[in-house]
Amino acid sequence: MKALVCVKRVIDYNVKPRVKADGTGVDLANVKMSMNPFDEIAVEEAIRLKEKGVVTEIVAVSVGPAKAQETLRTALAMGADRAILVVSEDEVEPLAVAKIIKAVADEEQPGLIITGKQAIDDDANQVGQMVAALLGRPQGTFANEIAVEGDSIVVKREIDGGLETVKLALPAIVTTDLRLNEPRYASLPNIMKAKSKPLATKAPADYGVDIAPRLKTLKVTEPPVRSAGIKVPDVDALVAKLKEMGVA
Amino acid sequence: MSKTLVWVEHDNASIKDATLAVVTAAAQIGEVTALVAGAGCDGAAAAAAQIAGVSKVLKADDAAYANALAENVAPLVAGLMADYDAFVAPATTTGKNIAPRVAALLDVMQVSDILSVEGPKTFTRPIYAGNAIATVESTDAKLVVTVRGTAFAKADATGGAAAVETVAAAGDSGTSTFLGSEIAKSERPELTSAKIIVSGGRALKDAETFQSVITPLADKLGAGIGASRAAVDAGYVPNDYQVGQTGKIVAPEVYIAVGISGAIQHLAGMKDSKTIIAINKDEDAPIFQVADIGLVGDLFTLVPELTGKL
Numbered sequence: 287m288k289a290l291v292c293v294k295r296v297i298d299y300n301v302k303p304r305v306k307a308d309g310t311g312v313d314l315a316n317v318k319m320s321m322n323p324f325d326e327i328a329v330e331e332a333i334r335l336k337e338k339g340v341v342t343e344i345v346a347v348s349v350g351p352a353k354a355q356e357t358l359r360t361a362l363a364m365g366a367d368r369a370i371l372v373v374s375e376d377e378v379e380p381l382a383v384a385k386i387i388k389a390v391a392d393e394e395q396p397g398l399i400i401t402g403k404q405a406i407d408d409d410a411n412q413v414g415q416m417v418a419a420l421l422g423r424p425q426g427t428f429a430n431e432i433a434v435e436g437d438s439i440v441v442k443r444e445i446d447g448g449l450e451t452v453k454l455a456l457p458a459i460v461t462t463d464l465r466l467n468e469p470r471y472a473s474l475p476n477i478m479k480a481k482s483k484p485l486a487t488k489a490p491a492d493y494g495v496d497i498a499p500r501l502k503t504l505k506v507t508e509p510p511v512r513s514a515g516i517k518v519p520d521v522d523a524l525v526a527k528l529k530e531m532g533v534a
Numbered sequence: 535m536s537k538t539l540v541w542v543e544h545d546n547a548s549i550k551d552a553t554l555a556v557v558t559a560a561a562q563i564g565e566v567t568a569l570v571a572g573a574g575c576d577g578a579a580a581a582a583a584q585i586a587g588v589s590k591v592l593k594a595d596d597a598a599y600a601n602a603l604a605e606n607v608a609p610l611v612a613g614l615m616a617d618y619d620a621f622v623a624p625a626t627t628t629g630k631n632i633a634p635r636v637a638a639l640l641d642v643m644q645v646s647d648i649l650s651v652e653g654p655k656t657f658t659r660p661i662y663a664g665n666a667i668a669t670v671e672s673t674d675a676k677l678v679v680t681v682r683g684t685a686f687a688k689a690d691a692t693g694g695a696a697a698v699e700t701v702a703a704a705g706d707s708g709t710s711t712f713l714g715s716e717i718a719k720s721e722r723p724e725l726t727s728a729k730i731i732v733s734g735g736r737a738l739k740d741a742e743t744f745q746s747v748i749t750p751l752a753d754k755l756g757a758g759i760g761a762s763r764a765a766v767d768a769g770y771v772p773n774d775y776q777v778g779q780t781g782k783i784v785a786p787e788v789y790i791a792v793g794i795s796g797a798i799q800h801l802a803g804m805k806d807s808k809t810i811i812a813i814n815k816d817e818d819a820p821i822f823q824v825a826d827i828g829l830v831g832d833l834f835t836l837v838p839e840l841t842g843k844l
Contacts, residue, residue: 381644411646445627517827
């Protein structure tokens with residue numbers, strides 16, 4: 287079966303974001319960008335399924351600016367077979383992204399769609415669930431372990447109290463949690479090879495999707511700053527502080 | 535006035551704490567109707583009816599809702615939304631699983647993890663791991679919102695007297711089956727509602743050391759136990775202990791970070807704690823930039839000493 291993996295170009299997770307002085311957003315000029323960490327896990331899982339012989343072809347898809355091509359090349363270097371970039375220089379909200387992914391899925395007919403559980407920029411945690419709803423297919427969110435068994439997939443999910451296991455009829459949508467796997471690094475030869483793998487460029491209009499935002503961002507501000515703390519010299523001083531606060 | 539439909543998180547017999555903060559948030563949007571979907575959920579429906587501020591309870595009792603599978607529950611909610619202006623759910627793993635599916639069925643953009651209600655359709659929410667706060671206004675006809683529990687006071691669990699109304703089930707989608715769960719057993723206060731949390735990081739070395747250093751201190755304080763991603767990945771504790779952007783978001787009275795450096799992703803989960811105490815041997819660790827009280831030194835001597843003196 288074919289696997290569709292959705293990847294997003296986001297600010298690198300090690301960078302501390304800076305809010306723009308005019309309050310319109312976060313300053314992304316000259317900031318290091320990378321593949322969303324959860325999406326790396328999604329790509330890795332698709333590759334492992336291919337290595338097991340479960341998946342025959344991996345198509346990586348991204349909705350984003352022209353530069354998201356780099357993110358798709360990374361997915362190709364890791365092991366994806368081909369890529370589709372749906373270009374929009376404007377930010378696209380999860381609902382519109384989900385509609386585009388749905389349209390791509392209608393064309394490609396994947397047996398499995400894998401996406402990260404959330405992007406570390408908007409922290410929305412919506413796209414996978416929305417794609418599942420639009421396709422009318424089951425969802426295995428926050429996956430910790432997956433196993434394809436015939437025409438279904440067993441997904442162990444990370445939930446608040448621990449883990450739960452569900453069985454989903456294929457085609458299905460899986461969103462990855464951190465502990466699903468350890469993504470591999472792309473080797474230099476594979477990075478070179480990835481340059482010649484097919485990458486199709488499309489526009490939202492090609493899929494008939496309206497990307498006009500439904501949410502208006504009125505402003506973006508810095509979170510409240512915590513007042514400076516103190517350092518205590520020893521345990522006795524800490525105990526005294528705890529007693530002062532009434533917790534000990 | 536707007537009418538809101540609140541997702542009640544429950545175990546069929548009783549409601550979970552997360553719901554109470556959601557009721558507070560929903561009441562700021564409009565009149566509150568609570569939805570209890572489950573199998574044999576009379577107990578939960580009765581408990582929901584007593585929450586102060588709830589004007590009506592809808593009970594959908596069907597085997598299909600036993601484990602809150604999104605495939606079965608989302609169509610039920612989407613159908614009920616014909617009569618409501620907003621669907622409000624907790625930003626727990628259950629709420630995060632269901633709400634976006636409902637939003638897509640209604641063709642609206644969800645507002646995730648809100649911190650405050652600023653207007654009828656205007657909310658604040660954290661982005662970039664809590665390093666920025668966005669104020670957003672929805673232009674959709676209906677709202678779908680998930681609520682950060684630690685950002686709202688809990689509604690009183692008693693004092694209300696709402697009528698319970700039974701609604702018809704929407705059936706089983708037939709595409710998903712619940713096979714089982716492994717719930718970590720703990721006598722400790724639940725992490726997201728604990729008043730005090732003692733949290734350990736990679737510096738704890740291994741599972742045994744984590745237990746022997748962190749647990750006695752937590753016992754002494756009656757605290758919940760948390761962990762950084764590094765400690766979870768290293769296998770010191772199960773993954774539901776993880777505090778951070780991708781784990782649990784907590785805001786206790788006191789958060790004691792032991793051997794945690796304070797990466798952006800960890801801070802995202804705990805920096806709204808009232809008092810943060812850090813014990814770390816690295817004087818320059820980022821955790822000290824958010825800590826109210828810092829103690830620099832070797833945790834293997836300091837923590838047992840602290841436990842002994844409490």
